[in-house]
Amino acid sequence: MESFGISEVFPNSKPAHSERELTELMAEEKLEQLLANPDNAFLTQVPMNAEVIENARTFREALTFAEKRIRERLEQTLNVRKVVGGHSEHIHVNPDSVFNTLEHIQKNAQEIGIGADGRVVIDTTDMVNINPEICYKFALLEKVKRGRNSVAEEAELQGAFYEVAQTIASKDIGVPMPYYEIEVQTTQMIAMERLHAKSADDIIRGLGTLPAGFDIDRFCNSLRLFIDVMHAHDLYHRDLHFGNIMISQYPEWVDGEPMGYVIDFGLSGYAHKNMEPYKKEVAGDTFTYDDDYGRIETLRKTLKVVKTRRS
Ligand SMILES: Nc1ncnc2c1ncn2[C@@H]1O[C@H](COP(=O)(O)OP(=O)(O)OP(=O)(O)O)[C@@H](O)[C@H]1O
Ligand SMILES: [Mg+2]
Structure with a gap:
């Protein structure tokens, strides 16, 4: 053939x-x-x-x-730190397991919030528990220079705020517990407690509700007390806008449970004596921040309008 x-x-x-x-x-x-x-x-x-x-x-x-x-x-730039109190400790890890974890989170990420500096996600494969208890904040590129903290600094400061919040007798205002922080190449991520809460900003825009029994005056007064206590420990938040104040989303608020939380320590810092607490110098640039108490009275009024309109 x-x-x-x-x-x-x-x-x-x-x-x-x-x-x-x-x-x-x-x-x-x-x-x-x-x-x-x-x-x-x-x-x-x-x-x-x-x-x-x-x-x-x-x-x-x-x-x-x-x-x-x-x-x-990848191995050289990999840095994993565990947040312990107001400090973080470098921990030795198997690089492959960290790379795999990061890849897994990014592949299964569902966004639960986004700001100017970070994208906050949950891992949908954690959904077996319906409400995953952990979320991940991935740093975004800084578009407008605001003297932002490094992710390591942000995680440490969050740890410090968390620790001090534990010492306040009233549990009205909490801080999400930071767990660990990973840096590798351009990826920077903080793993933290995921809150069952929505930002005041989201609630005002109708993307969340005020729980039954939620006392707006008590919440705003507790926020003031929270700031007083933090300042007494030289801790300044410096970015307390409505997107960084969270309100619990359980249908009913029960006395003894947090009414809400303060989040996002990307601009926070320690201000010691003789230092202007709302100013920061970074490499010749001076950044000025808002007063921590600045938005509370507007928040009080706005939440009251929201409550009246929706009742
Ligand atoms: N621990 C958390 N649990 C649930 N939701 C969260 C948590 N942390 C952040 N979020 C959501 O993600 C949004 C963005 O987070 P975050 O404020 O930390 O980012 P950011 O980019 O630093 O914000 P900003 O624009 O204020 O700088 C928040 O407004 C909130 O809705
Ligand atoms: Mg924010």
Whole structure:
């Protein structure tokens, strides 16, 4: 029986690639993808790396080198800290388990809130418990410079506010407990207690409700007391707008349970004697922040309007 070569049957078809050529094509494509990722800019910007990639005999060789350097860099930039009280402690971890955890969270993330500095998500695979108790705040790129804390500083300050909040006899105002913080390359994330609460901003916009029995005056007075106590410990929040004040979303408020929470310590800081508490100097820039008490009376009035309108 006569046999035909493929090019004789389909004269326009190109000869099939050899396995070796296919591997090279795939390696070239993968390498291109890696180099296009801004996280991997160091591969082209660091001359030593760029040289090895350019002079590699095959794309496969270049890809193997690039992957090795990416991995090394991931490990070098990885920092995991556990928040203990107002401090954080570096902890030794298995890099793979951290990378896998981060990848898993990002793949299954459901956004529960977003601000100028961070995106807060829950992991939908935690939903077996219906209400996951943990959420993750991923830092966003700082668009407007406000002298923002690093994620490590933010987590520590949150820990400090949390600790001091525990000492207040009235439990009306809480702080979400920070658990740990991960930094790797450009990813910065704080894992913390997830609150069953909505921001005052969301509630005013109709995206949440005031629980039955919620006493607006008591809540606003407790917020004042909370700020007094924090200031007595030199802790200044400096960003207490309606998006950073949370109100419990249990249908009914029960005395002894938190009525709400203060969140987001991205601009907070310690202010010691002889320091202006609402000013911060960072690398020659001076940033000025709002007074912590500044929004409370407006909040009181606005929540009362909301309550009257909805009752
Ligand atoms: N622990 C939490 N539990 C539930 N929801 C949360 C929690 N932390 C934050 N959120 C939600 O995510 C939103 C954004 O969080 P956060 O205020 O920390 O981000 P941000 O970008 O720093 O905000 P800002 O714009 O004030 O700088 C909050 O307004 C709130 O609705
Ligand atoms: Mg906020």
